[in-house]
Amino acid sequence: MSRVLFVLYAEKTHLFIQVPLARAFAAAGHEVRVASQPELVPEITRAGLTAVPVGRDHGMGRLLALRPEFRSRFGGSDLPPFDVADVPGELLSLDYLRAGYGDVVPWWFRLVNEPLVDELVGLCRWWEPELVVWEPGTFAGGVAARVCGAAHGRLTWGVDFFGRVREQFVRLAGEAGEPVGGAGDPLGAWLSDLGGRYGVAYDEELTTGQFTADLLPTPFRFDTAIDYVPVRYGTYNGVSVVPRWLWEVPVRTRVGFTLGLSAVERLAGYAVSVVEILKALAALDVEVVAALPGAAGIREQLGAVVGDRVRVEEFVPLAALAPTCAVMVHHGGFGTIGTTSLHAVPQLALAEQLDAIWLARGVSSYGAGIDLQVAEATGERVAHEVQRLLTDPSFTEGAQRLRADLHAMPSAAEAVPELLRLADRHRRPPVAAAPHPQAKNTGRQTTA
Template sequence: MRVLFVTYAERTHFLAMAPLAWALRTAGHEVRFASQPAFVDQITQAGLTAVPVGRYRDPGRALELTPGWQTAGRAGLPRPYDVAQRHPDDISWPYLRDEFARQVKDWHKYENVPMIPDLVAFAQAWRPDLVIWEPTTYAGPIAAKACGARHGRVMFSLDIYGVTRDHYRRLRAQQPPHDRGDALAEWLDAYARHHGGEFTEDMITGEFTIDQFPRSLRMEADLTYLPMRYVPYGGPAVVPQWLRAAPWRPRVAITMGLVATERFDGYAVNLQDILDSLADLEIEVVATVAEAEQRRLARIPDNARLVPFVPLHALVPTCAAVIHHGGFGTLSTTALHAVPQLVLPLHFDEPALAEGLARQGCAIHLPAERATGPAVQEALLHLLGEPAFADGAHRMREQMRALPTPNEMARRLAAMVADRRPITTG
């Protein structure tokens, strides 16, 4: 079969999709990966075939156009998707209606509109059997509708999008006919009708959703979920010489992710304070720190090694603990290798994921605003000294390993496309 993957030019989202694209390709299927022209190198570096569509739109610019994106919603989630963590009685229709309309105008159209004409033209010419899209790249389902392909989402996060949509539909149904506006559906319907169809709800939430978290960490809407095991991929990687030898004392990794330096003004925690607090401990610290952030440091402790990048899937298995921000890839890679985690979350789904890991007994959750040097030192010593965290980390690894692999998912998707029957949750 032919499979078309689609995402706007966001690296972290692409990394979450690449292993499934590989699995489908090595199973013998034809795979193409469509994104904006400036993102082509990221796709081809992964050994995948790129299809440039539209023109580049900087995701960071979308944040600037969306006032309060990072902090205006509760728990740091962008409006209106912060309702995903609220009690139903604490959600008002005016808030959800108005904020959804604003996000469509300021964010979703900004990222998607430049891609749509080229993507639809390619889909109609190439005729994919299946379109796999990142959950806010609505150009994907528009193209699927235009060419008659089946389609679904691959999550890079908790499904705040599906849960928010559930709340939206519930509250909308309770309103009088004159107050049932649906900006997202109306926008997508215009494209569907232009290509001879009409809007259906799957254009927002997919015919199915591939989720790479175990059930204990997921946030689920009233949708069909297909679980898939996370496979680490962080781009081109070389294992350095120093990493080939086992550490002679406990190794602790520190990584605060890509987005902090690519999208925002540095890390949410005081890295100098944290490094200083760990300087006298009998541990080896390996911190992946962007070069620009390294230049801000006044000193580097003798027990610390700072590197701009090291393959996380090679580093984590050598560690006794990992200190990180709670991002999807870092959290999942660490969990897959049964290493206890100290999570310092700031925004988006990081706080919810940190709380979920802590409930599973494999992590300590310390919010970024409270992550002073002494607090991090105290939490790390507790993490290293309490065997229950290692036990919890091994249980989490078993949950991760129990999920179907991308290879198994490739077979399931091929069978689903072949028989066209409704998809059921796995």
């Protein structure tokens, strides 16, 4: 039996991605714990997993509420240095990547990692996990793993723009004769300081892990030299109830509509006119099921005229809704694309966020759907594209190809042995240095 620690900063959607793999380790008989800031503990335990609260809650929610410019960065496509992840390497600029890291490290990476790193290191010293799995922005997971000698790897929640940009930065720095991890490398310099507090020497493993578990088929990936371990995407929708009406066969062809949770919970709201789009879809010979926070207000704006064609609910489990739909209209979120793709449902993606744009392009490249820019997503245009998806059989064929590639990937249960083999290969002796002076003394006590 191995001890496996999942680590993430408190972000609910990132937890939902981790749950299937964490459960697979537990089902295989391993001891699993999930470490995050206190605010995420209720969601972790509702998922049936053992939570370990570490540190204090981060301030990302307050920052996004008070600073519109940061909401627009997370909600849009302009987030240097990651906005050039799909740009060919020969067109990239070291100065642009450096400036982007210099901007994003303080207000994102430091903001969410610094509040939990001391207690996370203490937890790893005490519990001594053999494997630490961290989401790509929680770099503290790699530092804590190195302290206790555990193997560590990332679990992606989208296209790996983190890894692609880092690899290009290292390449360009090398060509310029500049060292990584120093003053000219904002991410490396911060991680050098973070690890140095606990006696951990900097290397590039702290940026991208010793390996990366990737939930996407190969065609979605950027070209990198990262050691990817394929793991089939698994669905977890949080605490869910399947409503009785969802059991019934739809009278008309069903179209699903969702724009995710982050736009309302974390960001500035929806980037498209929801009511306009729903009214346009209601004019088709379809039944629309829309899962949207603030459902009551949206129903009131729609009025009784379209009431029999559009059902608006606060929440519908996507894993239960998607198989009943002929088309899914969505925001390009990773969980939504993954769940919809597993059921071979053609998709219309109205993507605005950074990785959602690349995910939507990936679906389109399969012929499994249409990638429509947010600026063009009028009600009329959305209804037109949905009609195309309903009537052109090539989209169903593309969706079936995508589903086949997903199902060809190892399930979470099948991936567990490979991840444990990697853990055996990558474990190191623990760091013997004394803990950082600011860290709490939570190390394991031993007796003779």
